[in-house]
Amino acid sequence: MNELTTFDLPTHIAYSQSITANITINLSHSCAQAMSLADLVQLSPVDFTNINLEYASLRGSEELRLAxxxxxxxxxxxxxxKSNSLSPDDVVTFCGGQEALAAIYQTVLKPGDEIVVFTPCYPSLISMxxxxxxxxxxxxxNQANAWQFSIDEVESLMSAxxxxxxxxxxxxxxGGVIDTNLSKQLLALAIKYQCYLIADEVAQASNYYQLPLTNDYLSYDKAISVGVMSKSLGLAGVRIGWVVSKNQAWLSQLIAVKATGSICISAIDQALAICALMHSNEIIDNNNRLILKNIDLVKHFINEYNHLFEWVEPKAGMLALVKYLGSEGVEVLSANMANNYGVLILPSKLFGLSGNFFRLGLGQNNLSTGLGALKDYCTDFKPT
Ligand SMILES: Cc1ncc(COP(=O)(O)O)c(C=O)c1O
Known part of the structure; x- marks a missing residue:
């Protein structure tokens, strides 16, 4: 008898792990382009060899939380x-955004509780x-609504x-967004039903069209925002995420959960994160320029192959869903791309959406090579 509790890998990770081919390009990458350690430390005069390799503080250093x-x-x-300004006391750090989300779920939810989530989505938002x-x-x-939703649809799923x-x-x-206007309506719903609200804003800085995306969620004491180094900043190797909330009691509970997990962030990552956040304007500008260039490349590609691909252009962030119209379907496309061209393409079913869609990552500097491989597939396999 199996006495172990069963945990499944998140679907997108399980799928990537199951591929035996040598993957050299991830066309579904969810992050902006990473920098090298050498390029990052060049931005800062700090001597990183002087970092004291002690445990970091439970919340993360004051300097990091201020940044x-x-x-x-x-x-x-x-x-x-902004007049109700934030202080470092309103921030708790974690080893990545995922650890922050897991701690939030653990502090808020009990068996039998109801939650409202959008799909397709980052799989752990549902599986946890x-x-x-x-x-x-x-x-x-759904694609027919350009991946947007109405506030009535959300309210129809909510209750006491x-x-x-x-x-x-x-x-x-x-690649859809919740703009300032919609955020007000969603906040009003959370307040009406007195539920907790997570604003997962890990890609919020990738706002290359400068849309009005700010919000007032933190005026509500049951709201919390999640951020991370990996997505807009492209620094997934600096394993730091965070939560921001005005609810001190909740933050204390999150610290208690964290103390039974990672305990604290790495002192080295902490120093690197401070450096990156002090130079975030520069890093974000570079990353956003690359995303815009890549959006242009994809537009040209889809114009040329419009009998096989269609998409709703993203409004912000570095992700979009592309519909594949070839008769063999997206899963065959994905297998062939991995096995014959070393290119990873994640079908949308991994994110909870059936149909012939795949996730396209727009943050990486090898996107044009990946699109070249897709063109080769179209030439070699002649899909119809
Ligand atoms: C929407 C969303 N939230 C949170 C995370 C977690 O970020 P990290 O993997 O850096 O912990 C991810 C990662 O893919 C994500 O896509």
């Missing part, structure tokens, strides 16, 4: 709530709740039983 406040205020907080015995009410995004509303904007994997 996170500034980053959050620049990219997320609306002008209105299911694993905890919660029921998940799903707002289905709703414990948590999970928002993610710019959205993984559709």
């Amino acid at each position: 996170i406040c500034r980053y959050y205020q620049q990219y997320s907080q609306s002008v209105l709530s 709740a299911e694993q905890m015995g919660c029921s998940v009410n799903i707002v289905e995004l 039983k709703t414990k948590l509303l999970v928002l993610n904007s710019p959205h993984n994997p559709t």
